[in-house]
Amino acid sequence: MTAVPFPLQDTDSEWSLNRRGPPPARKPLTVTQNFKRFGIPLIATVLSMATIIVTAFLIKAALERYYFLCSKTFEFIPLQQQCNGWEDCSRGEDEQRCVQHAPEGPPMAVRIARDRSTLQVLNKETGAWFWVCHDNFHMALAREACKQMGYSSVPTFRAVGMADTRGLPLREVTLNNGVLRGRDSGRQCLSGSVVSLACATCGESVRSPRVVGGVQARIGAWPWQVSLQHKTQHLCGGSIIDPRWILTAAHCFKNNLALQNWRVKAGSEILSNANTVPVEKIFLADSNYMFPKDNDIALVKLTSPLSISDTVEPICLPFFDEELPSHAPLWVTGWGYTEQNGTLSKSLQQAQLKLIDSNTCNALDAYQGDISDKMICAGRMEGGVDTCQGDSGGPLMYNAGHWQVVGIVSWGHGCGGPSTPGVYTKVQAYLNWIYTVQRVSVLVSEPDTDHERIPACSRAGKGQGRQLVPPLCCECQRAAL
Structure with a gap:
C-alpha cells in the first residue's frame, strides 16, 4: 500500500493544527437566546411533571371513588364490596378495616x-x-x-x-x-x-349552661361533645368517655362500614375549627332482630388519645345503680337540624329537656309500646324542643354533682312534634358491654378471630335513626321479608 502525502495548509483563513494560542472569542448569548436554550426546556419539564402528578392524582381519586385496592395483591374490587362480610381480596384486606360487632361477654366482677x-x-x-x-x-x-x-x-x-x-x-x-x-x-x-x-377525672366543665331551648352553646360547657365525620361531612355526634374512646349510636355506621372514611372532630363548637383524629376501630353492640331499635350503641376507638384541656374532657358514665328522679332536668347538645327538613347548624346547639316516664311515652297517642327498658324518653310531650337529624349519637346528660352521659340520641318520629319526644339509648343498661369492649378491644378486633361480622344487606332499611343518611337495618329488612 502506497502512502500519499497530504500537505497541511497554513493560511490566514484557516486554523493550523500547529498554531498555538486561544480560540477566537464567541459572541455572548442574548437574554432571548438564554431563555430559548435553558428556560423553555425547564418550563416544559416542570409542566410535564405537573401534568403527570395531576393526572396521577385524578386517576387515584377516581379509582378510590369506585374501587378498593387490595394492597397485598395489587388488584381492584368495586368499592361496594368492601366491608360486605365477604373476603373479595385474595388475602382479605377488604374486611380488615371495618366496623365490627362486639359481644357483651360475662358480667364484670x-x-x-x-x-x-x-x-x-x-x-x-x-x-x-x-x-x-x-x-x-x-x-x-x-x-x-x-x-x-x-x-x-x-x-x-x-x-x-x-x-x-x-x-x-x-x-x-x-x-x-x-x-x-x-x-x-x-x-x-x-x-x-x-x-x-x-378511675378517671370526668364530667367537669369550665362553663355552665345558661340558656335553654335550642340555642348556641360553648364547647367549654360541653367539652366531651365531638362530631363524627364521614368523608369530611358531619354525620353524627358523640361523647368522649376516655381520651381514646367515643360513645355514640350504632345506627350511624350501619351504612358506612369502612374505617378509613371516618374522623372525629373535638375541641370546638364550630366544626370548621375543630381538630381531626383518625379512627382505629369501631364496635357495635350485637343487633337483636326481634327488637331492632334496641342496642343502638357504639364505641369508637381513636388512633391516638385526645389531649385533655378546657375544651376536651371526658364525661362520666352513670353508676350501675343510678336512678334519675321523676322529671329530672336533662341536657342535650348537637349540630343537628334546628327544624325538621332543615340544615345542619354551623355551631353547637344546646337544649334542656325533661325525663318522661316510659308509661307516658308508650301511650297509644305516643310510641304505642315501642319504648323498651333499654331506652329513655326525654323532651316535652307538647313538643317544641327536641333532637333532630344530625344529632344522632350525641349525649343526653344529667348533672349529679358531675356530668354523666345517661343517654345517646337514638330515634324518634319527626323533630319536636307533640306526643313524640326524643328516644335515647339508656347508657346504664350497657355498662357491662362498654366495660367489656374497652377492656378486651384488642382481642375482639383481631381480623382472624371468629367474632360476628356485620351482615350485608341488599337494600336500604326502614329504621328511623336520626342521621343524615338512612341507616342500613338488616334486621328491619328480615322482619319485612
Missing part, C-alpha cells in the same frame, strides 16, 4: 355504686356482691379494679364510712392472677370503712 363512688366486687363462686373494705387496700388493687372496667388512667381512692350496707358484707380483697378476690369471710373489716374509687 367489679362495679361502682352511686353512694360516694363506693367499690363492690363480685364473688364468682356464690354470685353475691360485697363492699370492699378499706383495710389493706392499695394502689395495685385500685388499678386492677379500674383496669377491669377498661380504664387506663391513674385512679384515686379513699376511705368512707358506710352506715347502711344494704345487706352486703364488707370484705378485704386480694389480687390473685389478675383477679380481685375477697378474703376469708371470717375476717372482719376492722375499720368499718369501704373504698371510694375514682
